[in-house]
Amino acid sequence: MTDLPAGYRALDAKALANYLAELKPVALRLGGSPQSWSIEEVGDGNLNLVFKVHGPAGGVIVKQALPYVRLVGEAWPLPLSRAHYEHMALSGQRRLTGALVPEIYHYDERLALIVMELLEPHIIMRRGMIAGTVYPKFADEISTFLAETLFHTSDLALTADVKKAMIGAFSGNTALCKITEDLIFTDPYRIAKLNRWTRPQLDPYAERFRGDGDLKVAISRLKLKFLSSAEAMLHGDLHTGSVMLTAEDTRVIDPEFAFMGPMGFDIGAVLANFLISFFSQAGHEEGPGARDSYREWILETFTSIWEGFAAKFLALWETQAKGDAYPSDLFQGPLGVARLAGERQAYMQRLWADTVGFAAAKMIRRILGLAHNIDLEWIKDADMRARCEARVLTLARDMMVNSGDYPTPQSIVAAARHFDQWQPPLGG
Amino acid sequence: MTDLPAGYRALDAKALANYLAELKPVALRLGGSPQSWSIEEVGDGNLNLVFKVHGPAGGVIVKQALPYVRLVGEAWPLPLSRAHYEHMALSGQRRLTGALVPEIYHYDERLALIVMELLEPHIIMRRGMIAGTVYPKFADEISTFLAETLFHTSDLALTADVKKAMIGAFSGNTALCKITEDLIFTDPYRIAKLNRWTRPQLDPYAERFRGDGDLKVAISRLKLKFLSSAEAMLHGDLHTGSVMLTAEDTRVIDPEFAFMGPMGFDIGAVLANFLISFFSQAGHEEGPGARDSYREWILETFTSIWEGFAAKFLALWETQAKGDAYPSDLFQGPLGVARLAGERQAYMQRLWADTVGFAAAKMIRRILGLAHNIDLEWIKDADMRARCEARVLTLARDMMVNSGDYPTPQSIVAAARHFDQWQPPLGG
Numbered sequence: 001m002t003d004l005p006a007g008y009r010a011l012d013a014k015a016l017a018n019y020l021a022e023l024k025p026v027a028l029r030l031g032g033s034p035q036s037w038s039i040e041e042v043g044d045g046n047l048n049l050v051f052k053v054h055g056p057a058g059g060v061i062v063k064q065a066l067p068y069v070r071l072v073g074e075a076w077p078l079p080l081s082r083a084h085y086e087h088m089a090l091s092g093q094r095r096l097t098g099a100l101v102p103e104i105y106h107y108d109e110r111l112a113l114i115v116m117e118l119l120e121p122h123i124i125m126r127r128g129m130i131a132g133t134v135y136p137k138f139a140d141e142i143s144t145f146l147a148e149t150l151f152h153t154s155d156l157a158l159t160a161d162v163k164k165a166m167i168g169a170f171s172g173n174t175a176l177c178k179i180t181e182d183l184i185f186t187d188p189y190r191i192a193k194l195n196r197w198t199r200p201q202l203d204p205y206a207e208r209f210r211g212d213g214d215l216k217v218a219i220s221r222l223k224l225k226f227l228s229s230a231e232a233m234l235h236g237d238l239h240t241g242s243v244m245l246t247a248e249d250t251r252v253i254d255p256e257f258a259f260m261g262p263m264g265f266d267i268g269a270v271l272a273n274f275l276i277s278f279f280s281q282a283g284h285e286e287g288p289g290a291r292d293s294y295r296e297w298i299l300e301t302f303t304s305i306w307e308g309f310a311a312k313f314l315a316l317w318e319t320q321a322k323g324d325a326y327p328s329d330l331f332q333g334p335l336g337v338a339r340l341a342g343e344r345q346a347y348m349q350r351l352w353a354d355t356v357g358f359a360a361a362k363m364i365r366r367i368l369g370l371a372h373n374i375d376l377e378w379i380k381d382a383d384m385r386a387r388c389e390a391r392v393l394t395l396a397r398d399m400m401v402n403s404g405d406y407p408t409p410q411s412i413v414a415a416a417r418h419f420d421q422w423q424p425p426l427g428g
Numbered sequence: 429m430t431d432l433p434a435g436y437r438a439l440d441a442k443a444l445a446n447y448l449a450e451l452k453p454v455a456l457r458l459g460g461s462p463q464s465w466s467i468e469e470v471g472d473g474n475l476n477l478v479f480k481v482h483g484p485a486g487g488v489i490v491k492q493a494l495p496y497v498r499l500v501g502e503a504w505p506l507p508l509s510r511a512h513y514e515h516m517a518l519s520g521q522r523r524l525t526g527a528l529v530p531e532i533y534h535y536d537e538r539l540a541l542i543v544m545e546l547l548e549p550h551i552i553m554r555r556g557m558i559a560g561t562v563y564p565k566f567a568d569e570i571s572t573f574l575a576e577t578l579f580h581t582s583d584l585a586l587t588a589d590v591k592k593a594m595i596g597a598f599s600g601n602t603a604l605c606k607i608t609e610d611l612i613f614t615d616p617y618r619i620a621k622l623n624r625w626t627r628p629q630l631d632p633y634a635e636r637f638r639g640d641g642d643l644k645v646a647i648s649r650l651k652l653k654f655l656s657s658a659e660a661m662l663h664g665d666l667h668t669g670s671v672m673l674t675a676e677d678t679r680v681i682d683p684e685f686a687f688m689g690p691m692g693f694d695i696g697a698v699l700a701n702f703l704i705s706f707f708s709q710a711g712h713e714e715g716p717g718a719r720d721s722y723r724e725w726i727l728e729t730f731t732s733i734w735e736g737f738a739a740k741f742l743a744l745w746e747t748q749a750k751g752d753a754y755p756s757d758l759f760q761g762p763l764g765v766a767r768l769a770g771e772r773q774a775y776m777q778r779l780w781a782d783t784v785g786f787a788a789a790k791m792i793r794r795i796l797g798l799a800h801n802i803d804l805e806w807i808k809d810a811d812m813r814a815r816c817e818a819r820v821l822t823l824a825r826d827m828m829v830n831s832g833d834y835p836t837p838q839s840i841v842a843a844a845r846h847f848d849q850w851q852p853p854l855g856g
Contacts, residue, residue: 155655160609161602163655168599174589181588181752190757213767216758220771224753227583227591228659324609325652329618330644339641343648 004067007110008080011064013039016051020062023106026115031057046071046371047078047256052118059118060105065256078175082256083112085173089258090114092233096148100141101252119251122244129240129277130284130375132294134247139301141250142243142270143308150263151316153233155325163260163323167230170259177259180236184361185223188368189216197368200428201386205393206368218400222357230260238269239362239373240277264354267309271355271409272362272396274302276375278416279391283379299416303409306355310348317344353403356412360400363392383426390424432495435538436508439492441467444479448490451534454543459485474499474799475506475684480546487546488533493684506603510684511540513601517686518542520661524576528569529680547679550672557668557705558712558803560722562675567729569678570671570698571736578691579744581661583753591688591751595658598687605687608664612789613651616796617644625796628856629814633821634796646828650785658688666697667790667801668705692782695737699783699837700790700824702730704803706844707819711807727844731837734783738776745772781831784840788828791820811854818852 011019017034020026030037032055043050047070051062065083069076087109093101102117128135151157153166187195189210197206209215235242236257244251278298285291321328331340366373367389376392379385395415399406406412439447445462448454458465460483471478475498479490493511497504515537521529530545556563579585581594615623617638625634637643663670664685672679706726713719749756759768794801795817804820807813823843827834834840 155652160606160655164599164602164605167658168596171592171596171599174592177592178588186755186758190755211763213759213763216764217767217771220754220758224583227588227753228657230595230658231656325655326648327614327618330614330648331641335639335641336644339645343645 004080005110008067008112010049010066011051011062011111011113013041013051016053016062019111020053020060020115023115026060026105029058029060029105030055043070047082054118059120061102061116061118063114063116065112080112081172082176083107083114084109085170085176085258086254086256087114088169089233089235089255090116092153093145093149093235093252093255096152097145097252100145100148100250101255119244119253122246122249122251124241125243125245126240126273126277126373126375128245129298130280130378132281132284132291134294134297135245135250135301136247138243138245138250139304139308142252143305143312145250145252146267146270146305146309147312147316149235150232150266151313151320153260154231154263154323156317156321156323158323160324163230166233167260170233173257173259176236176257177261180257181223181226183369183371184365185219185226187370188365189219194370195368196370196372198382198386198389201382201426202367202389202393203427204425205390205427209364209368209393209397212397214401215397218357218403219361222361222400225262225354226265229262231263232260234259234261234263234266235269236261236266238266240270240273240375241373262354262358264351264356265358267306267351267355268358268360269362270305271302271412272359272366273373273375274298274305275359275395275412275416276363276366276373276392278302279388279395279420280373280375280379282420283376283381283384283388295420299413303413306352306409310352314344314348349407352407356399356403356406360396360403363396364400367393386426387424390426391419391422394422394424395419432508433538436495436540438477438494439479439490439539439541441469441479444481444490447539448481448488448543451543454488454533457486457488457533458483471498475510482546487548489530489544489546491542491544493540508540509600510604511535511542512537513598513604513686514682514684515542516597517661517663517683518544520581521573521577521663521680521683524580525573525680528573528576528678529683547672547681550674550677550679552669553671553673554668554701554705554801554803556673557726558708558806560709560712560719562722562725563673563678563729564675566671566673566678567732567736570680571733571740573678573680574695574698574733574737575740575744577663578660578694579741579748581688582659582691582751584745584749584751586751588752591658594661595688598661601685601687604664604685605689608685609651609654611797611799612793613647613654615798616793617647622798623796624798624800626810626814626817629810629854630795630817630821631855632853633818633855637792637796637821637825640825642829643825646785646831647789650789650828653690653782654693657690659691660688662686662689662691662694663697664689664694666694668698668701668803669801690782690786692779692784693786695734695779695783696786696788697790698733699730699840700787700794701801701803702726702733703787703823703840703844704791704794704801704820706730707816707823707848708801708803708807710848711804711809711812711816723848727841731841734780734837738780742772742776777835780835784827784831784834788824788831791824792828795821814854815852818854819847819850822850822852823847 017037021034037055040052042052049064053060065080067080068074069078087107104116106115235255242254244253281291281295445465449462465483468480470480477492481488493508495508496502497506515535532544534543663683670682709719709723804813
């Protein structure tokens with residue numbers, strides 16, 4: 001067992017009620033007596049206990065880290081310190097984005113426990129997208145989240161001493177980073193015990209990917225960037241399962257994988273999950289073409305996320321560049337301002353190229369690695385599922401190896417439309 | 429005043445003798461009684477007290493940080509913690525390179541003081557190169573130093589948790605990093621109080637550089653890399669004034685600027701100082717051409733440093749790659765091994781491009797920024813000095829903006845020969 005501190009114990013409903021009763025602001029928020037509270041353990045993630053607590057006056061969510069991976073059990077220990085990093089990231093995101101993340105009511109480092117805002121009637125975005133639900137405000141809100149959190153924790157906004165302090169503060173979150181390093185950047189490209197995929201239909205794809213030298217060089221370059229580029233504070237796991245929302249309100253949750261890393265990893269995570277959802281629609285629609293308008297919304301939103309992010313990030317850079325990178329002293333006068341404006345575009349183009357690569361990595365891991373998405377898993381017909389998955393894999397492989405061929409989100413959208421019509425050969 | 433800890437006091441010779449008398453192993457090494465020791469303060473650097481201590485049996489060097497920049501005085505405070513980082517880096521370099529750095533005899537965190545090996549009859553390399561001294565072993569030894577320290581602290585050699593712990597451990601050395609960020613990556617390209625240059629001869633160059641948009645974009649990209657790329661543990665100030673040597677023995681000293689940064693910064697520092705020395709020879713030779721064979725040695729050594737480094741770094745990668753980057757699992761079999769071999773070459777080419785840019789930055793700062801090199805400063809004829817400096821600046825500017833035009837050390841050597849014949853126009 002890893003760093004189990006004195007005083008830690010995993011709470012059950014009864015222990016939690018007693019605990020919350022002692023937290024006056026939380027008890028007041030719930031109202032009534034602890035006996036009147038309903039407490040339900042609802043954790044459907046892989047790692048933690050999550051309790052939904054309702055009282056007569058209101059509700060809260062309580063998230064407690066377990067000293068092991070819940071999905072696997074005590075055989076896979078995982079340090080409780082992830083609650084510390086989650087709390088640190090969530091606090092920073094709250095400060096930077098306001099109500100785009102849950103409000104924190106209480107944090108207990110000893111119990112690795114966070115009491116936070118209950119989001120109702122929000123649902124996990126992935127489930128909404130499987131149901132074909134349109135979220136008209138999502139592109140605007142997630143692009144704000146990305147721009148505000150990434151810009152304000154980068155060298156464009158921070159002086160080097162403050163940024164290095166953040167790097168130091170997150171440098172201990174190694175166990176969570178290692179999950180990413182192994183499951184996203186390594187295992188899908190080698191024989192690994194935890195890998196799984198739709199068999200035998202995708203056997204030829206899995207085998208081909210394991211033998212694809214260009215792809216393995218590309219994923220290794222991305223891994224090196226993940227290991228060594230401390231560009232900004234990342235959420236670190238920004239898929240559509242880390243978003244809870246309604247048509248009106250978007251919240252990003254679960255930043256326990258947070259660390260100082262390459263910006264494209266977070267942006268790519270969002271975009272990857274949109275492409276996965278796009279290709280999964282064939283497995284969810286009632287008849288061929290029934291989800292066509294939903295497909296259009298997905299692809300429009302895909303483009304809007306990047307374009308919204310880029311516009312907001314550039315606006316922040318133009319107005320709030322108080323960091324040590326690209327010092328304004330060097331770009332004075334009309335010529336200097338014009339030259340910096342050009343360089344900002346070049347910077348965004350480099351960030352886009354990173355984003356394309358990281359998005360591809362996130363797509364491939366969901367099909368050939370350990371952790372799959374219900375977007376695809378819930379497609380019962382294995383041949384149908386495998387066809388959707390083969391389309392995701394084929395586009396992702398090309399995005400990673402030939403990222404220069406995808407200079408804009410529109411170029412990926414065009415390729416996605418093409419591959420969605422393609423009938424991939426299957427094994428077995 | 430910054431972090432002056434309880435118990436810190438700057439030592440004078442008498443206090444130092446009393447202090448060393450209490451350190452039994454050091455006292456034994458010196459031999460005799462404290463009264464028999466000769467203590468001389470020899471610090472000619474910009475930051476610290478340095479004492480040379482001789483006793484009947486042997487000698488030691490004592491380096492103590494002052495809470496301010498010695499060159500400037502108490503008006504420029506500088507944290508004593510730099511001794512902590514110097515000790516940490518020196519210990520790591522000693523472990524990795526053996527006798528390529530001084531042995532540490534004692535470290536006192538409270539006094540910010542390191543007692544270390546006295547290097548005699550070593551001299552500062554820069555002084556040797558001004559005198560035209562050939563160091564036949566230098567290319568081999570410095571390339572070993574670079575390869576061993578950079579490889580073994582990179583993601584190629586370390587698992588991510590160990591590397592992140594190093595990043596965290598060095599993340600507090602912000603004051604020293606800021607000196608680099610300001611004096612190398614910013615000030616030479618703007619009007620700054622501390623800048624100085626040979627006036628009026630170089631006035632047109634200084635003005636042109638301050639108005640050069642391409643150059644300012646290029647230096648800003650390098651600065652961003654310096655701020656955000658934690659590739660390996662750097663010495664951080666690896667010029668020829670940080671090397672003490674004889675014809676037989678090379679030692680790297682003074683790693684107080686150490687932090688986890690981009691590898692090309694250290695390699696570029698060495699190469700930059702060789703180019704500066706090359707162009708300075710015209711100001712030191714007894715008659716035109718008298719130093720021609722020395723020039724040849726400098727240029728041959730310039731090439732050998734990179735080639736030696738690249739060969740040793742690649743050999744380490746081939747035999748000791750225990751890190752998380754480029755996992756060997758992904759590159760199995762003849763095809764995998766061949767593909768990884770190709771990627772290693774591509775990696776070295778990217779590192780070379782970084783190196784060229786950082787070398788250029790180090791050349792420019794020594795002529796337009798605060799801290800100059802005696803290679804050039806000791807040229808008494810200001811017109812002669814300015815001509816040498818204009819050659820350095822002109823090559824450096826092209827290296828930084830058009831680094832792709834310099835794919836090999838030989839291409840820089842060819843350009844250096846060309847510019848050494850060039851009669852630059854001077855201002856005034």
